[in-house]
Structure formats: C-alpha cells, structure tokens
Amino acid sequence: MTHRPDLIDPGRLAAEAPPAHHTFGPDVLAGIRERAELGRYPIRGWGARRAVPDFDDLLLLTASASRYPLEGYRERCDTRTVFGARRAARPVVLDIPITIAGMSFGSLSANAKEALGRAASMVGTSTTTGDGGMTPEERSASRTLVYQCLPSRYGFNPTDLRAADAVEIVLGQGAKPGGGGMLLGQKVGARVAGMRTLPEGVDQRSASRHPDWTGPDDLKIKIEEIREVTDWQIPVYVKVGATRVDHDVRLAVAAGADVVVVDGMQGGTGATQDAFIEHTGIPTLAAVRLAGDALADLGLTTDVGLIVSGGIRTGADVAKALALGADAVSLGVAPLVALGCNAPTYRRRPVPPPDSAPTGASDSAYVEVDVSAEYAALGTAPGHCVHCHTGRCPVGVTTQDDTLAARLDPVLGATRVANYLRALAMETTMLARACGKSDVHRLEPEDLVALTVEAAAMARVPLAGTDWIPGR
Amino acid sequence: MGELSGTTAVVDEARDEIVLDLAAMSTREANAALRSLPDGARARLDNPAGRHNLAVGLTRAVHVRIAGPAGYYVGGLGAAAEVDVDGPAGWGVGENLMSGTVRVRGAASQSAAASAHGGLVVVEGDASLRAGISLKGGQLAVAGDVGRSCAFLAQAGTILVGGDAGEALGDSLYEAVIYVAGRIRGLGTDARVEDLTEADVAAAGALAAAAGFDHVDPQNVTRVASVRSLYHFDTAHHGAY
Numbered sequence: 001m002t003h004r005p006d007l008i009d010p011g012r013l014a015a016e017a018p019p020a021h022h023t024f025g026p027d028v029l030a031g032i033r034e035r036a037e038l039g040r041y042p043i044r045g046w047g048a049r050r051a052v053p054d055f056d057d058l059l060l061l062t063a064s065a066s067r068y069p070l071e072g073y074r075e076r077c078d079t080r081t082v083f084g085a086r087r088a089a090r091p092v093v094l095d096i097p098i099t100i101a102g103m104s105f106g107s108l109s110a111n112a113k114e115a116l117g118r119a120a121s122m123v124g125t126s127t128t129t130g131d132g133g134m135t136p137e138e139r140s141a142s143r144t145l146v147y148q149c150l151p152s153r154y155g156f157n158p159t160d161l162r163a164a165d166a167v168e169i170v171l172g173q174g175a176k177p178g179g180g181g182m183l184l185g186q187k188v189g190a191r192v193a194g195m196r197t198l199p200e201g202v203d204q205r206s207a208s209r210h211p212d213w214t215g216p217d218d219l220k221i222k223i224e225e226i227r228e229v230t231d232w233q234i235p236v237y238v239k240v241g242a243t244r245v246d247h248d249v250r251l252a253v254a255a256g257a258d259v260v261v262v263d264g265m266q267g268g269t270g271a272t273q274d275a276f277i278e279h280t281g282i283p284t285l286a287a288v289r290l291a292g293d294a295l296a297d298l299g300l301t302t303d304v305g306l307i308v309s310g311g312i313r314t315g316a317d318v319a320k321a322l323a324l325g326a327d328a329v330s331l332g333v334a335p336l337v338a339l340g341c342n343a344p345t346y347r348r349r350p351v352p353p354p355d356s357a358p359t360g361a362s363d364s365a366y367v368e369v370d371v372s373a374e375y376a377a378l379g380t381a382p383g384h385c386v387h388c389h390t391g392r393c394p395v396g397v398t399t400q401d402d403t404l405a406a407r408l409d410p411v412l413g414a415t416r417v418a419n420y421l422r423a424l425a426m427e428t429t430m431l432a433r434a435c436g437k438s439d440v441h442r443l444e445p446e447d448l449v450a451l452t453v454e455a456a457a458m459a460r461v462p463l464a465g466t467d468w469i470p471g472r
Numbered sequence: 473m474g475e476l477s478g479t480t481a482v483v484d485e486a487r488d489e490i491v492l493d494l495a496a497m498s499t500r501e502a503n504a505a506l507r508s509l510p511d512g513a514r515a516r517l518d519n520p521a522g523r524h525n526l527a528v529g530l531t532r533a534v535h536v537r538i539a540g541p542a543g544y545y546v547g548g549l550g551a552a553a554e555v556d557v558d559g560p561a562g563w564g565v566g567e568n569l570m571s572g573t574v575r576v577r578g579a580a581s582q583s584a585a586a587s588a589h590g591g592l593v594v595v596e597g598d599a600s601l602r603a604g605i606s607l608k609g610g611q612l613a614v615a616g617d618v619g620r621s622c623a624f625l626a627q628a629g630t631i632l633v634g635g636d637a638g639e640a641l642g643d644s645l646y647e648a649v650i651y652v653a654g655r656i657r658g659l660g661t662d663a664r665v666e667d668l669t670e671a672d673v674a675a676a677g678a679l680a681a682a683a684g685f686d687h688v689d690p691q692n693v694t695r696v697a698s699v700r701s702l703y704h705f706d707t708a709h710h711g712a713y
Binding site: 213 | 543
C-alpha cells in the first residue's frame, strides 16, 4: 500500500495550502457562477490579463568591447519620427516615437480626452480620436491629432477629417480583433448619443466591418477617396488587430497605407467581452516582428511606417519594439494610469477661503481625495479595476457622469501624462545610447536576446547565451 | 467652347458648364478642379468610364454632372453640392454625405448612401445590397428595387423604396424609417411593419417629390421601423441574429 501522509496527517493538511486546480481554478469557478447567475458573458475594460510572452522576455545587448556606447547625458540620440512623407503634403512629424492610441470620447470623459491631447502636444507627439468622432476640446488641445475612420462611422464627417493631421482607418484592435466597439448605455449620455446619432442610453454595439467596402481591393479605393477629400495633405494609417499579421500588413501596404498600426492582444479597450480579450489575437511581441519583417520583405521599411501597440509600459518596452521593427509605439492603458486610472485617490484643487489670494496649479496645491470605497462599491479595488464599462470610474477617466468626470483636472492630468511620456522617451534614448545608437530607430534585432524559448521563437532573436533561434 | 487657361477644362457656353474630360485627366486633377469652383458653378465630367472617387468631398453648392457610369463613392463625403450621374454607379454612392444631393440616373451597386448624415441620395434604377446601411440622418430614395439588408443598422433618416425590398429589410434598425411602395421579401431582426400615419404619408410624399418619383403613391407605402428590442443587452436576444 502506498504511504499517503497527506491523507492521514491532518496537521499537514492544515499547514499547507491545497494544490491549485489548474483547469478549474478559483477564477474559473467564479466565472462559471457568474455566467450561471446572470446568463451572459463577462464584459470589462483593459486588455489581456493572462501571462503571454512579452517584452520582459527580451534583453538588450548593450555595448561593451565589441560595441561602442554613446555618452548617456552628452551625446545626442534622435527620437524624431516622420510618417507619410512619401505621399502626404503634410507628413506627421513627431518629436518622440511614443504616441497615444485611439480612445473614444464616450469611453473616456471629455476631460480625459483633453488631457491626453494636451499631454501629447507638450511632448511633441500625436494623440488619436476614437469611435464617436472628434471633440472640439480634443482638437484644440492636440497639436497632432489622428482621426479614426471606424466601421461604425459614428460622428465621422469630412470637416473633421480635413481638420485632422492624419487619418487612421481602423480594421480592428488588439483587444477584440474581428469585433466591433461596445459602449454600454450608462455611458451613452446626451452628448455622446448626439455625436453618434444614437438614442440616449442604448447599449451601443458598433459594427465590426465597414459599411461601404469589404476586402483589400475596396480598401485601396477607400484610401484614395480619403486622400481626395483631404487633398492628399495628410497621411493615411491602417490599424489592424494582431492576428494574421504578415498577410494583413502586406494587404494594408498594397491598399496604399502610409502607416500600418498593429495592435497586439494586450491592447486595451473600454469595454468588450472577456472571452474576446483573453482568447483572440496574438501577443504584441510576436506581432511586431511579423509586421517589421513583412515591411522589410517588401523593401518598404523606409516608406511605410509601423506603429505597434498593446501593453507598452516602459522605455525598455519602447526600445525593444523599435529594435524589432517598429517606428513608433502607441499607448492606451498606460497614459490612463498616468491620468489616475486605478489610483486610490483623485486630486482636486482646494476650495479657497473667501477673499483669499489665488494660488498656483502646482501638484502641491491639490488635495488628495480617497475613493477606495467607490471602487469597492463597483466590486473592485484600486490597482485591480477594469470596470471602465460601468461608467462609474471613481477617478473621472472613463465616465460620462458629470460629477465623476469633474474629478479629472485636464491640466494636472496632462502634466502627469507628459511627465510619463518624457520619462519613457528618456529611458528609450538611454538604452539606445548604451547600444551605441545615435537614433532610436537604429535599434535592431541584433541588439536583443530572449530569456525564454517562446520569446526567442516569436521575436526571432537568439535565446540568451546561445546563438539559437527556434525554427532556424 | 473655349479652353480654360492652365487646365484641361473647356467651357460649354451653350450649357454654361465647365467640361472636364476624364480621358485626359486624373481623378485628382478633376476633383481639384471641382473643388475650386465657386458656389453656383456647373461642371460636367466627360468619359468617366466607371472611374472611382469622382466628385468626392465637395464643399460648395456646385452642380456636377457625370456624363456616364461612375465607380465607387461618387459624390461621397460631400456637402452642399448637387451631383448627377448619367448612368449607373458603383459601391457607396453618396457615402457619408452631409448635405446636398447625389442622383444616379441608373442602377447603384452596394451600400448606396452608407452612413449618410444628411442630404439626399436618389437612385433612379435599382440599388443592390445594404442600401442605406448605417444611415445617420440622410435620405435615400430608390425608384426600383433594393437588395438584401437595406437599412442595416440605419440610425436616423428616411429611406423610400419605389419598388420591392429584399430580405432582411431594416435589420438592427435604430431610429431610421423605411417606406416601401412594393413588396417586402422579408424583415430583418428587430424591424417591423407599422401603421402609416398622416405624418408618414407626408414624409414619404415629400421624399418622392424631391426624388421625382411619380410612380410612388405615398398613401400606399408600407412603413418599416425598429421594434427597439435590441437597444439593450438581453440574454433572450441570443439566437435572434
């Protein structure tokens, strides 16, 4: 008979946690119970939470004897990034290769959109509209604004198109490639509904494909139309959710895209089905290399830009994405966190005593207001919240409620996001200099190794300490 | 006719039209010439041969006549202008129109007037699949038949079908209203036939008059509108699509 002390030693059972059940873990059990109770699927915000190979699985091989580093604080490392010079009369010129991704007014509050626009302008980069169109606040706050043309065409109009600095035709996004947008009724207030020509309060489910074209041959004609309407002034981006990246990049290029935007599965959303977020698309790490290689194979790395998004957090992520072929990255979730998303507090200006002299708007002039209880009321907690879809964002980022939205000061928010983007740019140049590059765009796959076999296979760089690239 | 200096355009003085010969001009040149015209000007595009993207993005109250078949998106993303196509048109005629009129003196291919926010798109022949898809306040009048999924996801505006409507008419409608003079092969999810009111007769009559449809009796059209049962998530909707 086999000795089974775990069965006969109650003391040991009490002292040790029972073995985790992989297939039916606590999250799975909770998910089954939720579906059983509500009869529907979970909907949430943000991107994939599951662990997938990502940029943390890569390391940069900085200079030593065989490479010559640049002085970290003294020698220039360029970050200027230009898109669309081949066809557009007014190419997009960015000071840093770090942009802000498309997020809708509707999903985000008007203050949040304004703050992102201000921040992008402060650091010389672009921000992007989203489903539902362009707000005047966002246009005026943004030096470089990319105008999305989405399947829903909510709020899409030629006046705003001509007022944009680039147009991005959205075929999909990383959080839900193949799916349309979603904005639940609690966020479809009067202004949002008006901009989208929808009844107030409907659960808005956007179309997943464009109304007036279907395949890549049609897309070519659509891009020509947009160029005609904008008098060939501005670049045309095409955004895809990362699935069949090699094919999609080639088709976007064939259709005439100036820039291809590839959004990996870690890319965020304001609301969609959890099953979509966690089970569709491929990781950003795999997508960037596929896209970069497709452009290289076409001989178009100079003429067609590549922007990669989905889970970019740090300058190290940026440097690695550029090394794998991206010309720039695009961030969604991270700038929202910089705005205050998931913080336990929001900051507001103190109410001055009557007849007091006006004070400045420095950080120290603000008071912190704890909203942990409001997270709890949503069934979540600061640091874990993905409840953007509820419209009850305690810090005013993803809400259309006037009281909640007022908690986000767009000026303070912009300062924080600009600080964050600057820090990312500095980290990127620091790493590029250490690799001996005087331009961040000169980072290359040869500067990378992988920590895991999976990452080595996806990024097609050697496993650290070897010259082995899986599949080669 | 006299030639305009610096362009390949000529002026048809008898018709008071500027004539652009597409056999000798690129689409870009032709559209740039159209955009430069002042309010009230008249232009004619000869030899269109199904060229795509003609007369798109116009912003002034000009009249443009396309003397032959046009390709995709003719008159699309436009405002204020009056665009006539003397022949059939391809996909997306008058797509995302903001105001003004696009008239097709023939049949139109798929997605006529897609996402039109305003203005009027008239198809004097039949229109193919998804006519009026995602309509956002514009008006579409089709003299003949429309194919499957007419008014799919149409949000606002009015569609008049002078002939018969295909399957899945009005699928997933929001607030747009459809009037059909002929038969309806089938309704889409969340669309229903509703009683015709005096306001409907007036609206259908006004649209027929604007389109020049003498064959449509506004007293004898069928009104199709949204049930509005899909406006909010409901588990019971599973399988409705």
